[in-house]
Amino acid sequence: MEYFYLHTRQKMLLRYLLTRKDWVKGQDIAAVLGVTDRTVRNDIAYINSLTKDSEEIITSMKRKGYRIKNCEKAREILKLARVDSPDNPDERINYILKKLIFEKKELDIYQLADEIMVSESTVVGDLRRLNKIVSANNRDLIVVKKSSKIFLKGSEKDKRSLLSELLFKETNGSFFDVSKYKKYFKDVDLDLIQKHLLETVKKYNFSINEMAVVNLLIHIAITVDRIKNTNFLDISTSCKNMVNTVEYKIAKELCTKLEDEFRIKFPPEEVLYVSYLILGREKIQCTCTNRNELKDIVEPYYISLTAALLNSIATEYGIDFTRDDTLLIGLCLHLKIMYFRIKSGMVLRNPILEDLKRRYPFIFEIAVFLSREFCRLTGLKVNEDEIGFIALHLGAAFERYTENKNFPKRVAIVCPTGYTTSNILLSKINSIYKEKIKVLGVFSFMELDSIKKDNPDFIFATVPLEHDLPINTIIISPFLDEKDKKLIDNTLNLYCAESKTESLRGEADKFFKEELFYKNLVFQNEFQVIDFMAKELYEKGYVPQNYPQLVIEREKLSSTSFDNLVAIPHPVLMSAYETVISVAILNKPVMWGKHKVQLVLMFAIKSGDRKKLDALYNHIIDAIDRPGGVSSLIESRDFYDFKSRLLNLNYENE
Secondary structure (H helix, E strand, C coil): CCCEEECHHHHHHHHHHHCCCCCECHHHHHHHHCCCHHHHHHHHHHHHCCCCCCCCCEEEECCCEEEECCHHHHHHHHHHEEECCCCCHHHHHHHHHHHHHHCCCCEEHHHHHHHHCCCHHHHHHCHHHHHHHHCCCCCCCEEEEECCEEEEECCHHHHHHHHHHHHHHHCCCCCCCHHHHHHHCCCCCHHHHHHHHHHHHHHCCCCECHHHHHHHHHHHHHHHHHHHCCCCCCCCHHHHHHCCCHHHHHHHHHHHHHHHHHCCCCCHHHHHHHHHHHHCCECCCCCCCCHHHHCCCCCHHHHHHHHHHHHHHHHHHCCCCCCCHHHHHHHHHHHHHHHHHHHCCCCCCCCCHHHHHHHCHHHHHHHHHHHHHHHHHHCCCCCHHHHHHHHHHHHHHHHHHHHHHHCCEEEEEECCCCHHHHHHHHHHHHHHCCCCEEEEEEECHHHHHHHHHHCCCEEEECCCCCCCCCCEEEECCCCCCHHHHHHHHHHHHHHHHHHHHHHHHHHHHHHEEEEEEEEEECCCCHHHHHHHHHHHHHHCCCCCCCHHHHHHHHHHHCCCECCCEEECCCCCCCCECCCEEEEEEEEEEEEECCEEEEEEEEEECECCCHHHHHHHHHHHHHHHCCCCHHHHHHCCCCHHHHHHHHHHCCCCCC
């Protein structure tokens, strides 16, 4: 069954003419719809184009006007029609962009304004936003205005990239449902392309990333549609080293099948383009177990690049991933494929991007930093979806890293009952707690100075021990019975909880400042908020003068807003003179990237201080993710009430 896509106004036009038995002049139709005669002519031409047999639905006669010629067909269109009307600014922008991509001639601003029922000044005002969108993700595109005309200038490859982005956005990231995209391809059978694609990759025993199958299918469908409409691309000869790869063989065979199905011809450049589409979506499969084996399957350039990036993370964040072979191998293989995707203009959508940003903001922040370093070393900008994929690799590595960092706890044993007894105790502790406790040694009463020098987390003593050392001490039996084991277990767990709570309160007192708390602020957009808060930080001596620009630079890499009314803006690099957190509660939410924001926490971090913020940062993320957490903070009466609410959220709902 075929569906028709109509503007709301076009449906009104059809319904109006169906109620009229006589001819109706164009100016009368225009008056009823509240548009110009030209818009009426354009709408009728579009409606008539919906029939495959070229039979008119609405006929016209000079001096008489218009009337329905085929009432049955008109009613069928109304019955099956789905509204394709830009009813809000985002839809309007997408509508204009698609018109710019598909139209080979310039668009008339006045005609376009009539089509979407807005003023000409509104269309002109949209140009800045249009250019921001078309130039994103490394695209060399620009919307050019000449007098009352606009057109999209740039390469065919970048236009296809833009079109795919628009389609994925309009379908709300339907990464696994092909049917969501069928309305955009009236003359291209997506099921047929999918059938040939899956058959061909299976023949070559080639694995495609499960999340990328629909993504690849849509890109190929766009390619077919553009070729059908004689929009071809050109790939430089420097890219033609692909012809001997399995990806090219798959692309060649697939394109041959599609040529027969759609009666088109794939030029060599288009076959090459499809091979890059396939390469960019290959499923990473590797049997390497250590870094020494990696050199047999990947070029030295990518190994060196990955190692340099991991070294940068160690320098900036103090987190040493350099010895994690699992991360090195996985990230290296990913970066190689990502490199090809970026070079060839391919965009792979990340279906879990928003979840990653919300649930693992610290890991995502490291991924943002890594992508910036990648750009510095390669000259290639990394988009937000790719940053999300990098974060997946880093997240797994961070889990391994923190498991190793949490334990073991350093323990000094004081056991004055003799060598044999102390050895029994030592053996039992090492046997039971070998992964949780590191014994620094067995000490006597006379060696408290040595214990102080070693600075253990705990002292385990077999007799009551009086000392003034700031070290947790517990009394246990030299034979370590069940009661002692329970005491040690509780102590280890309590130590972690108490350390977290003490650290949290200490950090809140240190890093939140009353002079950096703002309530009931009124702004129109995120840039005004950033400018105000960053300038306040500068004027109070916490950051350099260019802090607003540094924060905006970070926003351009990936928005710091969450889907819960919160944004946490900050620069990529630590550049503050003193580590502080500025808080702004807005009178009303503003659009910040893709989300509305009312609570803003601007972080200013001094170089070397990032670790000191760990407990507080993690708690803030946990607090704003709790039901009612954000609304509670927004309702804060003043600075002290805000800080109290934030700290009290620590154990609520647990």
